[in-house]
Amino acid sequence: MDLKRLPPLFYRNSNGREPVREWLKELPPEDRRIIGEDIKDVEFAWPLGLPLVRSLGRSLSEVRSSLTQGRIARIIFCVTSGQMVLLHGFIKKTQTTPTQEIDLALKRMKGDAQ
Numbered sequence: 844m845d846l847k848r849l850p851p852l853f854y855r856n857s858n859g860r861e862p863v864r865e866w867l868k869e870l871p872p873e874d875r876r877i878i879g880e881d882i883k884d885v886e887f888a889w890p891l892g893l894p895l896v897r898s899l900g901r902s903l904s905e906v907r908s909s910l911t912q913g914r915i916a917r918i919i920f921c922v923t924s925g926q927m928v929l930l931h932g933f934i935k936k937t938q939t940t941p942t943q944e945i946d947l948a949l950k951r952m953k954g955d956a957q
Contacts, residue, residue, distance in 0.1 A: 849889035851882055852926045854951050862951075863918065863929040874910045878918065878932075881908045885927060899940065903930075903948055910934075919948035928952070 853861040867875055885891055885906055898904050899919065906918040915935040920927045930948040 847886050849886055849922065849925065849927045851886055851920075852928050854928055854930045856951070863932045866932045870916075871911065874914075874916065877910055878906075878908045878916055881906050882918065882927075882929070889927070899945055901945075901949060902952065903945065905940065917944070919944065921948075921952050 853864045855861050867878065870878070881895060885896055890896075893907075895907055896904050897907060902921050903919055904921070906920065908916040908918070910916050917933055917935050917940060918929055919931045919940075920929050922928070930951040931944060933944055
């Protein structure tokens with residue numbers, strides 16, 4: 844029996860690239876570990892709300908991670924066919940999630956963004 848309630852899947856663009864995986868690989872190992880643990884928590888305990896997961900509306904949610912050196916990361920995802928599709932990841936620098944970050948995730952969700 845699989846205990847995963849919401850297995851993660853990296854969004855893949857038409858060129859076969861996985862932008863969230865590529866972004867994660869650029870982060871320091873400790874930050875990757877923190878984000879990975881947070882995604883795992885969502886995976887096994889879905890559905891979740893704040894403080895770990897916040898709905899952004901339009902079928903999008905974000906995993907909220909507190910990284911080293913006081914930085915904050917967000918992974919925007921949607922739920923499709925029982926999977927958490929990781930659409931976009933970024934280091935958050937403002938109080939609110941920037942519109943362009945949400946717009947990019949929406950484009951990827953619709954399948955027409957690189």
